[in-house]
Structures are given as structure tokens and as C-alpha cells.
Amino acid sequence: VHVIENVNRQNRVQRELAQQLGREPTPAEIAVEMELLNRHALDLVADGLADGGEAPEVEEADAVKDVKRASGRVRELQRLNMEPLSLDSPLEGEEQSSLADFIVDEGLVDPAAMTDRQSLVEQIEELLLELTDRERDVLIMRFGLDGDTARTLEEIGNGLNITRERVRQIQAKAIRKLRAPQMCSRLNDFATA
Structure with missing residues (x-):
């Protein structure tokens, strides 16, 4: 259930950013808006790239890892959005539960x-x-x-x-x-x- 909420949120954020920026946003920009990544980490990485890619400081190295992790999470949400979700696939963090366990047929009569x-x-x-x-x-x-x-x-x-x-x-x-x-x-x- 949380996965679907996150996919929907990612879609909404991506659409809003595309309108604001006039282009498709990067996964890192989406991650910042979704609060998966703080703006400071993204700025550190951008500054490091602007400096010609010199040996990154420790803080920059950590920021690079954070950006990669958050961008990967956004790309995963984008991938999930493109693939149909199986009702039988296990939920994230739940070994014994599937999406079908949480969907109720409102028209079903007891x-x-x-x-x-x-x-x-x-x-x-x-x-x-x-x-x-x-x-x-x-x-x-x-x-x-x-x-x-x-x-x-x-x-x-x-x-x-x-x-x-x-x-x-x-x-x-x-x-x-x-x-x-x-x-x-x-x-x-x-x-x-």
C-alpha cells in the first residue's frame, strides 16, 4: 500500500517539477522534492562537479552516496510505475503479505x-x-x-x-x-x- 502511495507521489512531484522547470526533472531533483534527499547534499555534489571533479572531500563523498541512493529510489519508483503490479507480489517489508491481502471488494456480500x-x-x-x-x-x-x-x-x-x-x-x-x-x-x- 505504501509503495502505491509513493509511486503516486513520485508521479505528482515529477509532473509539478516538469511544469516548473520546463524540462523533465532529474531523479535527484525529484528525490529532493519528495524529501528523500536534502538540498544541501545535491548542492555539494553539483559544486564538486563544477570544481572539475577534483578529489571530493569526505562530506562531498557522503553527499554523492546520498544522491545515488535517493536517485536509485526514485528510479525504482519510476520502474514500478511502468510495470503492472501483481496482486500476489509480496509487499515491501512484509514477507507474508501481498497487495491482495489489503484490497477489499466493497460489492462483496458477506x-x-x-x-x-x-x-x-x-x-x-x-x-x-x-x-x-x-x-x-x-x-x-x-x-x-x-x-x-x-x-x-x-x-x-x-x-x-x-x-x-x-x-x-x-x-x-x-x-x-x-x-x-x-x-x-x-x-x-x-x-x-
Whole structure:
């Protein structure tokens, strides 16, 4: 995951530097912007090259190593950007983990949750069978239990040719029946899950 973030960051920095400089930046320039290398080390190396390549001082020699290391890291990120990443390739610093271990399919439905939901739907359907046809119809329409959108008291009343108040009374009576202890106990397993 960090590798992908670093590749994306390297791409962004490279694009921004190319716009600023009017040319493609060197790996060392990218490394400085990504804070893989400090500007002082790059300046020391540039000064050493400008002096005609005389024997570098100790500080310059260390700076050369730092520039090479950071430039190599940038080149590696550029290489990774060009190669497709395998989901099975091991992650950096993780011997047992691969990229696939960290990718989640958001559309995947948990089979246990799907089974629980189906069982709940079946239990609700069984409970609704304990009601009169009119009570069942009112609750199904009122709460959208048939997959349709929930309807207002007035919409239900118009459909059943009764008043809004009568729909409310039927709804209240049906809910009272469903709240009875013998009815509620059939849904207790789902309430604790």
C-alpha cells in the first residue's frame, strides 16, 4: 500500500517539477522534492562537479552516496510505475503479505449476513401471516416491506378506499399484535445479533 502511495507521489512531484522547470526533472531533483534527499547534499555534489571533479572531500563523498541512493529510489519508483503490479507480489517489508491481502471488494456480500437477512425476512413474513389480510396489507404498504417505497397514511387510505385515520388505527392494532410477547420472542435471535 505504501509503495502505491509513493509511486503516486513520485508521479505528482515529477509532473509539478516538469511544469516548473520546463524540462523533465532529474531523479535527484525529484528525490529532493519528495524529501528523500536534502538540498544541501545535491548542492555539494553539483559544486564538486563544477570544481572539475577534483578529489571530493569526505562530506562531498557522503553527499554523492546520498544522491545515488535517493536517485536509485526514485528510479525504482519510476520502474514500478511502468510495470503492472501483481496482486500476489509480496509487499515491501512484509514477507507474508501481498497487495491482495489489503484490497477489499466493497460489492462483496458477506454470506453469513445474507443468510441472516434471508432468515429475518422469512420470520417477518411468518409473523405477518398472523395478522388479518387488511392489517398485513397496511403494514406492507406503510413500511415498504414488499420492496416498494413506504407510503403515507393518506396514500394507503386512497388505495384501500378508507380514511387516513382508519389506516392509522389498523396500523396501530397490527403493531400491538406484533409486540405481544409470543410474537416478539420469534425475533429475539435477530435483535441480539
